[in-house]
Amino acid sequence: MKTIAVIPAFNEEERIADVVGRTLRVCETVVVDDGSADRTASRAEEAGARIVRHPENLGKTAALEAGFRLALEEGFEAAVTLDGDGQHRPEEIPRLVRSAEAGADVVVGSRMDDVADMPTVRLWTNRTTSRIVSFLARTRLYDTQSGFRLFRAEVLRKVSLSADRFAGESEVLIRAARMGFRIREVPVSTIYFDTEGSKIAPFRDTLRFFRLVAAYL
Numbered sequence: 231m232k233t234i235a236v237i238p239a240f241n242e243e244e245r246i247a248d249v250v251g252r253t254l255r256v257c258e259t260v261v262v263d264d265g266s267a268d269r270t271a272s273r274a275e276e277a278g279a280r281i282v283r284h285p286e287n288l289g290k291t292a293a294l295e296a297g298f299r300l301a302l303e304e305g306f307e308a309a310v311t312l313d314g315d316g317q318h319r320p321e322e323i324p325r326l327v328r329s330a331e332a333g334a335d336v337v338v339g340s341r342m343d344d345v346a347d348m349p350t351v352r353l354w355t356n357r358t359t360s361r362i363v364s365f366l367a368r369t370r371l372y373d374t375q376s377g378f379r380l381f382r383a384e385v386l387r388k389v390s391l392s393a394d395r396f397a398g399e400s401e402v403l404i405r406a407a408r409m410g411f412r413i414r415e416v417p418v419s420t421i422y423f424d425t426e427g428s429k430i431a432p433f434r435d436t437l438r439f440f441r442l443v444a445a446y447l
Contacts, residue, residue: 231327232307233380235259236297237279238290239314243268246314250277253312253320260300261314262293270314290377291391291398298386310380317421318378325416326380335385335411336403338371339378339418348420359439363400366446367407371415374403378418385411397438404446 235253239246239261246261253259254277261279263271265287275281282296294311301309308330312318318339326337345353356375363374377399389405391398407413 231331232305233257233310233323233327234297234301234304234306234308235310235312235320235323236294236301237261237274237312237314238264238293238297239266239270239274240264240287240290240293241266241268241270242314243270243273245316246270247273247277249312249314249316249320250274250279253323254278256320256323257310258306260297262296264288264290264293274314289398294398295391298381302383302386306383308380308382309386311377313377319419319421322378322418323380325418326378329414329416330380330382333412334380334414335382336406336413337380338373338403338413338415339376340373340415341376341418341420342372343417344420347422349422352422359400362443363403366443367404367413369407369413371403371413373415374400376418381406382411397442400439401442404442 235257237249237259250259250261259279260282261274262282265284271281271283282300298309310323310326326339329337356373360372360374364371385406388409389402391401
C-alpha cells in the first residue's frame with residue numbers, strides 16, 4: 231500500500247529530526263510545520279522530510295488537513311498520522327498498514343493494552359472521551375485520543391471536518407464510522423515524555439470537545 235506519513239508539528243525542534251529519520255525508513259514523510267517559532271521546519275527538512283509550512287499556528291486539524299491534501303494530490307493510497315514529539319514509534323507503522331491491507335479503512339494505534347506508564351489524568355480522560363466518542367460513532371473504540379492513525383485515501387476524500395484544533399481528531403472518527411467506514415484498532419507502544427507539558431489547552435480544548443458532542447447529539 232503506497233503510504234505517506236503526515237507529521238503535524240508545532241515547536242518540536244528537539245525531537246523532530248529523530249522522528250523524521252526513523253519514519254523515513256518506513257515510508258515517505260511530510261512534516262506540516264504549524265507556525266513554529268523555533269527550528270522545527272529546518273531540522274525536519276535537514277532530516278529528509280518534505281515540508282508544508284503554515285505562517286501562523288492554525289491548530290492540529292488544519293495541519294493534518296494540509297498533509298492529507300498533499301497525500302491525495304500525489305496519489306497515495308493511505309496516510310499515517312503521528313506526532314512530532316516522539317511519543318509514537320514509527321517502526322510500528324507497518325502494524326497499521328497490515329490492518330488496512332486486511333480490510334480496515336481507518337486504523338487507530340491503541341495504547342490501552344499498555345497503560346502502566348500513562349499518567350493517571352491522561353488515562354482517565356482518555357477512557358472518558360473514548361466512551362463518549364464511541365457512543366457518538368456507534369462503534370466501540372478504546373483509544374480515541376491516539377494521534378497514531380492510518381486513513382485510506384477514500385476516507386480522506388469523503389470525510390470533511392468542521393471541528394478545529396484537537397477536537398477534529400474525535401470528529402473524524404465519528405464521521406467515518408457513521409459513513410460506514412471500517413475502523414480497527416491495533417496495539418502500539420505507550421510512550422510519555424511530557425517534560426514540556428501537553429500542547430492541549432485544557433479549558434479551550436475541553437470546551438471544543440463538548441461543543442462537538444452537542445453538535446453530534
